Amino acid sequence: MNVLTRIFCAWYYLHADMINNLKLREDRMKELLFKIPGNLNIDMVCEKNVEELNEKKIRKCQLVYLLHQMIDSRIWHKKEQEENEDNGFTPLNSELLKDVIHNYRDCLDFLLSNGILITNNHYIVGEKSKGYAFSMEYDGQTLKEYAVVDYKLSKAIKRAQAKYAANSKKDTKGYDYLTKPWRAKKLQIDTVKSFKWIDDFYERELVEINSVAKEYIKERRLKKLMNKVVDYKEMVLRIKEGKYKYGFAGKGHRFYNVITNLKRELRNFLTYDGQPLVEIDLRNSQPFMSLALLSPLFWNSNSDMDFREKFSLRYCCVQAISATLDFSKYTSLG
Secondary structure (H helix, E strand, O other): OOHHHHHHHHHHHHHHHHHHHHHHHHHHHOOEEEEEEOOOOHHHHHHHOHHHHHHOOOOHHHHHHHHHHHHHHHHHOHHHHHHOOOOOOEEOOHHHHHHHOOOHHHHHHHHHHOOOEEEOOOOEOOOEOOEEEEOOOOOOOOEEEEEEOOHHHHHHHHHHHHHHHHHHHHHOOOOHHHHHHHHOOOEEEOHHHHHHHHHHHHHHHHHHHHOOOOHHHHHHHHHHHHHHHHHHHHHHHHHHHOOOOOEEEOOOOEEEOHHHHOOHHHHHHEEEOOEEOOOOOOOOOHHHHHHHHHOHHHHOOOOOOOOOOOOOHHHHOHHHHHHOOOOHHHHOOO
């Protein structure tokens, strides 16, 4: 190797090392933006409890992330909350929190003891998680962005997101006909018209709330209304930015997505690949679908019929066939 080659190699590796260091520094300095209640001064709360935070090794950025997840969960469970007006609590994904914040329970206890969050303490093993909500002081508030620069947190969030994506891919395997449109990221929404409808909705509801005589009822309803308005706008922005999730959940293995969670009136402003959407209501279709069970062809596992032309057990549920112990009694129908 001649002198010029050695000099070039030395320069190349030095240059590459400098680029890598710059990229690492850039990653470490990258801001993470989270949403928290607009009237919450998290800096002051942490300053007043420095000793407790140090003792439990709780970092401010972890608290901010947890508060952001509270709002995220409230938005994701919006439809469920609206169907049950008495329930203002929302569950938190303990697996996700654990992947990002190893001491998330300490963080939760801190937020509870400092009057930022409240809990219903309603927990049923394997069925229902504890519900959390913002306390009266921080409930029903507009949101503000809080910037965090923390390399460890950023790295943990990326790991959790990668894990979530892998699990989601595994859970939705075989359901490409459902997930493909979502992966294409062609869903859009008219933010101007959506925000206009939300603002009009707020004004209409406000008139009704102001007619209530009892102040404590009026205050509670006003906070619920503010939460709705804030969450509706957050949903719209997430659709616009393509920051939405989808997947199966619950015992019924139902497919949930941002459309199923979106206010019905706001769906009118959705488009997919530039085309308006059409809604088909299949509620109470069980009696009609059950007619297939009366057909001998439905139970015939050896049938070579095209599933696009005929509806059979073979194509709609392979697991059900393997679970059937005495298949002959079904094929003898008719």
